[in-house]
Amino acid sequence: MKFRKKCRICYGTLKKIISFNKISLVGDFSKRKTNKTKYPISLNFCKKCKHIQIAEIIKPEKLFSKYLWQTGVSKTNILLFDDLIKDYENKINSNTKVLEVASNDGSFLNYLDKKFNNFIVGIDPAKNLQKRNKNLIQIPGFFNFTESKKILEKFGKFDFIFARNVVAHVSNPNEIFSGIKNIIKNDGYAIIEVPHLLPILKNLQYDNVFHEHQGFHSIKSIYDLCKRNKLILSKVKMIKSQGGSIRCEVRKKNHLRIKRAKISKYIYNERKNGLFNQNYLKEYSLRILKHKSKLINLLKKIKLEGKRISIYGASGKGQALIQFCNIDKKLIDNIYDISKLKHNKFTPGTNLKILDSKRIRKEKKIDFLFLSSWNLKREIIQQEKKFKNRGGKFIIPFPTPRIIVK
Numbered sequence: 001m002k003f004r005k006k007c008r009i010c011y012g013t014l015k016k017i018i019s020f021n022k023i024s025l026v027g028d029f030s031k032r033k034t035n036k037t038k039y040p041i042s043l044n045f046c047k048k049c050k051h052i053q054i055a056e057i058i059k060p061e062k063l064f065s066k067y068l069w070q071t072g073v074s075k076t077n078i079l080l081f082d083d084l085i086k087d088y089e090n091k092i093n094s095n096t097k098v099l100e101v102a103s104n105d106g107s108f109l110n111y112l113d114k115k116f117n118n119f120i121v122g123i124d125p126a127k128n129l130q131k132r133n134k135n136l137i138q139i140p141g142f143f144n145f146t147e148s149k150k151i152l153e154k155f156g157k158f159d160f161i162f163a164r165n166v167v168a169h170v171s172n173p174n175e176i177f178s179g180i181k182n183i184i185k186n187d188g189y190a191i192i193e194v195p196h197l198l199p200i201l202k203n204l205q206y207d208n209v210f211h212e213h214q215g216f217h218s219i220k221s222i223y224d225l226c227k228r229n230k231l232i233l234s235k236v237k238m239i240k241s242q243g244g245s246i247r248c249e250v251r252k253k254n255h256l257r258i259k260r261a262k263i264s265k266y267i268y269n270e271r272k273n274g275l276f277n278q279n280y281l282k283e284y285s286l287r288i289l290k291h292k293s294k295l296i297n298l299l300k301k302i303k304l305e306g307k308r309i310s311i312y313g314a315s316g317k318g319q320a321l322i323q324f325c326n327i328d329k330k331l332i333d334n335i336y337d338i339s340k341l342k343h344n345k346f347t348p349g350t351n352l353k354i355l356d357s358k359r360i361r362k363e364k365k366i367d368f369l370f371l372s373s374w375n376l377k378r379e380i381i382q383q384e385k386k387f388k389n390r391g392g393k394f395i396i397p398f399p400t401p402r403i404i405v406k
């Protein structure tokens with residue numbers, strides 16, 4: 001394993017602030033119980049640009065080539081497409097050329113194809129997720145500057161480039177931004193979505209810290225990336241995705257009149273909230289310790305009362321959280337998930353068996369469902385009405401661990 005010494009955005013010097021306990025890679029599910037390697041993970045502060053990032057680098061091929069996280073399985077994610085397209089509907093038609101970076105299972109591309117029937121290209125390393133649709137061009141691979149040159153040669157420049165939930169995942173985000181700069185039309189739009197650092201720190205969402213997430217982005221960090229790559233951050237919108245994300249509209253630096261004042265105001269607000277202050281990050285580690293013990297005590301109390309707990313959601317977040325808190329077979333019976341790709345596999349580092357969430361309705365031996373995919377709680381609680389109606393209760397880990405009865 002490699003360790004980053006310089007900032008992934010500005011190459012400034014890093015300072016380690018928090019070391020977590022070692023965890024196995026959160027997406028590394030197995031057919032059998034295994035003894036997976038556990039890797040260190042830490043949060044580091046860039047002395048120069050203040051960007052918060054992990055220092056531990058795992059080869060991207062190892063992390064993403066057999067990715068099991070599918071956009072299409074969550075209804076909440078589909079609703080997010082509607083919300084995104086609503087903002088740009090009048091700018092997209094059948095002549096619009098669209099590129100999606102990290103197109104995952106092609107859910108968003110299929111959505112666009114149905115709606116606009118336009119020219120669409122997607123690029124993603126997870127070959128296992130790509131579905132056939134003859135209207136889509138899907139390139140297996142990682143998007144970077146070199147890849148952008150190949151795409152440019154083959155398809156020319158694009159009107160729209162979408163990069164959702166990918167900038168935080170790469171070791172060098174400058175590669176994505178310089179690639180975008182290379183293939184976006186002069187009047188084109190790039191839409192970049194990333195989980196926002198503000199709720200991650202404020203609402204203590206430390207379950208976002210795992211090896212796939214290399215950096216934790218603020219509006220300032222996206223602004224810095226644009227500036228370094230001669231692009232303009234023209235608009236920002238707060239969205240509900242992933243427990244709180246930012247949707248950034250990025251454009252080419254030409255004759256545009258951009259409302260800089262608004263972006264500066266956002267960054268001022270982030271600064272006021274302590275996002276660029278390393279002492280706030282130090283304090284964060286103490287808050288995490290308190291949260292961990294609260295969560296473990298709640299689960300132990302339920303177990304002592306003779307009740308049974310299972311987890312809903314074998315997401316990356318969930319795998320990070322249960323490993324950080326040493327939540328294992330002693331407290332949890334099984335994990336349920338909607339994704340077929342994960343069924344009958346065992347969780348990395350904790351060896352819990354993943355079962356089809358459809359079984360919850362029939363399973364009498366669950367008293368509590370611990371929602372590790374807490375960001376989808378509304379959708380899950382609605383879906384598991386039968387469980388709730390027969391007296392089942394939900395445990396929500398964030399911001400404070402609690403039980404939902406109603």
Ligand SMILES: [Zn+2]
Pocket residue numbers: 007008009010011012046047048049050051
């Ligand atoms: Zn930096």
